[in-house]
């Protein structure tokens with residue numbers, strides 16, 4: 001039985017083949033996402049992977065609606081797997097915002113589902129770090145969010161030579177639109193053409209622009225000039241004060257495909273232009289009001305960073321860490337007479353917080369040692385009579401101790417190993 005196209009299997013290392021993904025690498029990416037988001041004061045939330053289809057059809061725009069995994073459930077409800085997190089967040093925020101001091105900063109790592117045409121960097125399922133700030137009008141929040149995006153990528157080893165955040169403004173585009181087109185209902189259609197400008201055949205885009213009453217050259221000139229609005233200038237100043245200015249450039253070639261964005265918007269790309277967007281986001285000040293039928297009005301902004309493009313980029317830049325196992329101790333049981341006494345020690349070590357592996361059934365000593373090495377264990381421990389023998393597999397130093405001294409000895413030995421790593 002094959003897995004569905006566009007879906008992934010995540011295996012533990014070492015990987016059995018090159019068409020599967022590493023569960024250990026995924027953990028590394030998620031851990032980094034979590035720790036940087038927390039360092040910016042974000043709290044974690046989550047929602048259901050299945051939602052009423054309406055939640056997405058009304059607010060996200062045609063493109064994503066065309067990609068919905070939707071069906072009627074056994075209770076005759078129209079439901080869809082979430083293609084993005086923002087509508088769920090807006091629903092949750094509208095229901096509970098009174099319980100939280102404004103602004104509140106939330107993050108989540110949902111798995112999302114989009115029935116997309118498969119291509120490089122696009123699958124039918126992906127994980128996405130979502131970071132959003134709710135209840136703050138000031139552009140200080142936009143800068144804070146962009147700084148978080150930059151620091152998340154830096155924490156994974158990427159530098160300003162590897163990626164750039166292209167900063168744009170829906171407001172600037174809205175003004176441009178209103179100056180040239182008198183039909184306000186066609187704004188989203190116009191934004192969609194701009195969003196596709198870099199990927200679409202120029203002739204097709206020009207025809208669409210002309211049909212909306214725009215001179216293609218004027219549109220291109222607006223992008224080329226890239227004059228920051230006062231709003232964008234404020235964001236750039238804030239980022240400059242943090243020493244992050246080199247990571248951002250004003251670029252009206254970005255407008256974002258989703259319908260709900262209202263103010264500053266941005267996307268992160270690799271500098272060489274080899275990959276699709278690493279992350280994208282912006283302001284969506286009206287979405288919560290739309291979703292709550294006008295009951296709650298809360299300014300909001302956020303971004304989503306997918307794991308697919310990110311992993312491809314890290315791989316191509318040689319930034320994937322070596323996946324070492326996380327076994328601290330491999331407990332050798334060479335004499336079956338000592339199995340029960342060994343189990344007692346294993347239990348104690350685990351209760352003391354160590355990751356411990358041992359042979360479940362009798363096996364030869366050299367086989368056990370080989371296994372310890374394969375697992376990347378830091379120490380082996382074996383009982384010899386009433387004593388425990390600890391071997392540090394990095395330094396190869398061996399020591400005999402009373403079993404009750406084991407935990408204390410390991411604490412020191414682990415610190416010594418860390419020092420050695422730093423040398």
Ligand code: HAM
Nearest residue numbers: 084086122123126277278279280281302303304306308
């Ligand atoms: P989005 O631009 O649709 O935004 O997705 C954000 C990122 O998710 C993309 O830049 C890309 O890295 C990744 N991504 C999207 N679709 C796929 C796919 N089919 N396969 C692999 N990766 C993908 C949103 O979803 C917004 N809701 C983000 C947001 C949060 N805006 C405000 N808050």
